[in-house]
Amino acid sequence: MENRIDSTVEMGEITKEIRDQHKGFSEWNSKVTKQDHQPIVKIMIDGRDKNAVDIYGGRLPMLVYMAREKRPQWPHNFKAGAMNTLIRVSSEISNAPFILNLDCDMYVNDADTIQEALCFFLDEKRGHEISFVQFSQNYDNITKNDLYGCTLSVINNVELPGIDGYGATPYCGSGCFHRRESLCGKIYSKDYTKERNIEDKNNTNKTVNELEVASKILASYNFEKETQWGGKMGLIYGCSSEDFITGLAIQCRGWKSHYYNPNRKAFLGVAPITLNDVLIQQKRWSEGMFQIFLSKYCPFIYGHGKIKLGAQMGYCIYLLWVPFSLPTLYYVIVPPLCLLHGISMFPQVKSLWFLPFAYVIVARNACSIAEALSCGDTLKAWWNWQQMWVIRWTTAHFFAFINTVVRQLGLSETTFAITGKVVTEDVLKRYEQEIIEFGSSTIMFTIIATLAMLNFFSLIGGIKKIVLDLELKVLDQLILQLSLNLLLVMLNIPVYQALFIRNDKGRIPSSILFKSIVLASLACLMPII
Incomplete structure (x- = not known):
């Protein structure tokens, strides 16, 4: 093939x-191109055909190939547009009451998953309230110590179960079972019954050709034009995080959702294995979620009186990833520069005001380590997550902040960046050895290298100032800044290795090394008032 x-x-x-x-x-x-073609629907396997069996004689399900209509002059709305077309075409072919949404790079890891999901929908007491069942996001190519922090184990095992307690688990885009009615805009009411009346379209009596012809109409742009699709029906348009915003809209129509994280993972996918791909993915996710917060769908506005306050706050943990980049950048830049110039920013050790700072530092890290270890992570995996936390918030999330502000001002439109999953053998080998893959000259890597060099220069300068002054008072005033600077330097050890030691193709290019040294030096030479 x-x-x-x-x-x-x-x-x-x-x-x-x-x-x-x-x-x-x-x-x-x-004449057909990727962005300019008519709707195409082909039934590859007709599940009604008795001859459609596998090598063991088991009946095969119906398999349909679909390419929705695309024209250069019409918006195709990315993944949300594709999902809505699939919903309509599937309603013509089967009109099944439940829909499984699974990304193309994921596979089913447990044959009992469908039965387990149906247990929630068909529960006698609460099943009729459930709109969708979201399974945890897991990957089968994670290294032992989770090099890029992609498992999100604390989110999967601590945060999402907590939000689930408010009946408002977010829809995460893959590994999710939906009730068709709720996904298509139906409002939940208390008198809703579990006995669903499915409209009989006599699809079982239609020929393959008749089904294909009818489905092509549903996959055309004109069918959707000037309708409620993308607004009150299906996945919502205009946001790169169409999953989050759609799940919130469904819950605000009265439906509940449920989060399920079984011991044997239901679905497994492929996590990005280069730092550039990780940052592109994080930028897309965080940018889309911040758009939701700034839109009419902000949980505190759109969800007011519709979902619980705890659920609104739970959503905003993720919707506000982007603005958190600003205080992170502050702590990575300002305290080191102040240390270099001998300017104290924190209380002295002997002051009572030192205790709150010490408490926050110790409590935050102790709690973070305890959560990670309780979720099955190693201590090294926790440390890797701290490294990625600094890198993500100072690059991907910061650029997402800039892009969102520019878009809110009407200076650009929504784009959709695809995360790369195809890699070469040498890249895969370094990933398996848990060596961070840089290997390109993007502006994000320039920022990473510049911040690393800035903290290194500041640490050397700060230590020099303390040693030369030989005064305990200076050390007492700068101890917190010195500790913070030392921590940041330790977190950036992989960056220094990629700048000065490594010779493989995954190292940071020499051009970035030169630019980072120049930019960091200029920052250190700037006077601080």
């Missing part, structure tokens, strides 16, 4: 032999 695909791409056309073998290719003519 790979060879046939490569040869087809090289020739720029599909051979007559393949066209004759697969009738679906007949619609892909020379």
Whole structure:
């Protein structure tokens, strides 16, 4: 298959032999492009056919290939647009009451998952309230110490179960079972019964060709144009975090959601294995969530009186990732520069005001370590998460903040950046050895390297000032800043290694090394008033 695909791409056309073998290719003519084509729907396996069996004789389900209509002059609304088209086409073919949403890079890890999800929907006491059941997000390519902090184990095992207690688990975009009615805009009411009346479309009596023709109409742009799809029906348009905003809208219509994290993971996917891909993914997620906070769908406004206060606050933990980048940048830049110039920012050790700072530092880290270890993480994994926390908040989330502000001013439109998942053998080898993959000259890496060099220069300068003064008073005034600066330098050890020691392709390029030294030096030479 790979060879046939490569040869087809090289020739720029599909051979007559393949066209004759697969009738679906007949619609892909020379005028069709990725962003300009008619709706295409082909039923590859007809589950009603008794001959549609696997090698063990088991019946195969219906398999449908769909490509929704796309035109350059029409907005296609990214993933949300694709999901809404799938919802409509599936209603024509099966109209099943429940829908599983699963990303293409994830697979089912437990054969009992569907039965377990149905237990929530069909529960006699609360099942009729449930709109969707969200399973935890897990990956099968995580290293022992979770190099990039992608498992989000504390979120999966502590935070989301807590939000679930308010009946408002967020919809996370994949690994989620939906009740079709709620996803299509139905408002929950107390007199809603579990006995769902499914409209009989006699689809079982339709031929494959009739189903395909009817489905193409539903996959066309004109069918959706000037309707409630993307607003009150289906996934909501206009936000790159269409999952979060859609889940919130469903809950505000009276429905409940449930979070389920079984011991045997229901679904497994592929986490990004380069730092650049991690940051692109984080930027997309955080930017979309901050858009929600600034829109009419802000949980404190849109959800007021509709969902509980605890649920509103739970949502905002994630919706406010982006603005947290500003205080993070402050602590990474200002205290080190003040240390370099001998300016005290924190109370002296002998002052009673020192105790609140010491308490917050000790309590925060002790609680964080306890949570990580209780969730099965190693101490090294916790440390890796601290490194990624600083890197993500000073780069991906900061750029997401800038992009969101620019978009709110009407100077740009929503874009959708795809996270890369295809890697070379040497990149995979370094990932398995838990070596951070830099290897490109993006502006994010320039910021990472510059901040690392700034903290290194400040630490050397601060130690020099304390040693030369030989006064205990100076050390007493600067001990907190010195400790913070030392911690930041320790967190940046992988960055220093990538700048000065490593020789592999995943190191930080020399051009960034030069720029970071110049920029950090200029920052250190600037006077601080």
